[in-house]
Amino acid sequence: MITKFLGNIEFASVYSAMQRFTDERSPDTQDELWICEHPAIFTQGLAGKAEHVLEHSNIPILQTNRGGQITFHGPGQVVAYPLVDLNGLGIFVKEYVYLLEESILKTLLYFGVTGHRVKGAPGIYVRLDSPKAHSILKPEIDANTLHNHPLEQFQGLGKIAALGIKVSRHRAYHGLSLNVDMDLSPFKLINPCGYKGLITTDLSTIGVKVEIGEVAKVLADKLSAYLQPKINPPSE
Numbered sequence: 001m002i003t004k005f006l007g008n009i010e011f012a013s014v015y016s017a018m019q020r021f022t023d024e025r026s027p028d029t030q031d032e033l034w035i036c037e038h039p040a041i042f043t044q045g046l047a048g049k050a051e052h053v054l055e056h057s058n059i060p061i062l063q064t065n066r067g068g069q070i071t072f073h074g075p076g077q078v079v080a081y082p083l084v085d086l087n088g089l090g091i092f093v094k095e096y097v098y099l100l101e102e103s104i105l106k107t108l109l110y111f112g113v114t115g116h117r118v119k120g121a122p123g124i125y126v127r128l129d130s131p132k133a134h135s136i137l138k139p140e141i142d143a144n145t146l147h148n149h150p151l152e153q154f155q156g157l158g159k160i161a162a163l164g165i166k167v168s169r170h171r172a173y174h175g176l177s178l179n180v181d182m183d184l185s186p187f188k189l190i191n192p193c194g195y196k197g198l199i200t201t202d203l204s205t206i207g208v209k210v211e212i213g214e215v216a217k218v219l220a221d222k223l224s225a226y227l228q229p230k231i232n233p234p235s236e
Helices: 011-024 093-110 143-148 150-154 185-189 212-226
Strands: 002-008 032-037 041-044 061-063 071-073 077-085 115-118 121-127 157-168 171-179
Touching (some): 011 032, 011 077, 011 171, 093 157
Antiparallel strands (some): 115 121
């Protein structure tokens, strides 16, 4: 996998470049990983609903073809775009999502933070009161409770990383974002990922002071390690 660090770059230009790369790649094209930051922008997924925009501002909103709902990108957030051929990796979409999340979990662990998955809500979450604790989350909530009280599953948690991918002819693009040290206030203008009242956090807020470049490098290393052909997940 070829890794490229693109710096702070407009989302629209990367979006069009990802589509072009994916459309033009051949079976012999080497997978690439693009790591960057974006100037402030809201991006809407294919399932996005207008009511999840709570208040309009001068931050642009761009419709995209990735999965998921609305999210925010801005300086201080690492964004990773793996441009991979799932056939070449020998995996299906479900396993691909698992490996993306696992890469984030291992990145957080490198900085002493315990990340968590929440069933049915892609992305990675941290305990706001004890982000470095290793205790497991409470047992899964039954479907009826989840329907009537959708935020119950996020009690005590803050979302620190988001996922949104697109797969076309087994070729994946878009990717994930990990919040490092950013202005979190724009998340209050939306229902993040479609969840009203969901708290969004970053490493700085939970007490981890680290340069974004260091986080970007660790995340790139983890993604490169996990997204190898016929992969066996690496040991910690």
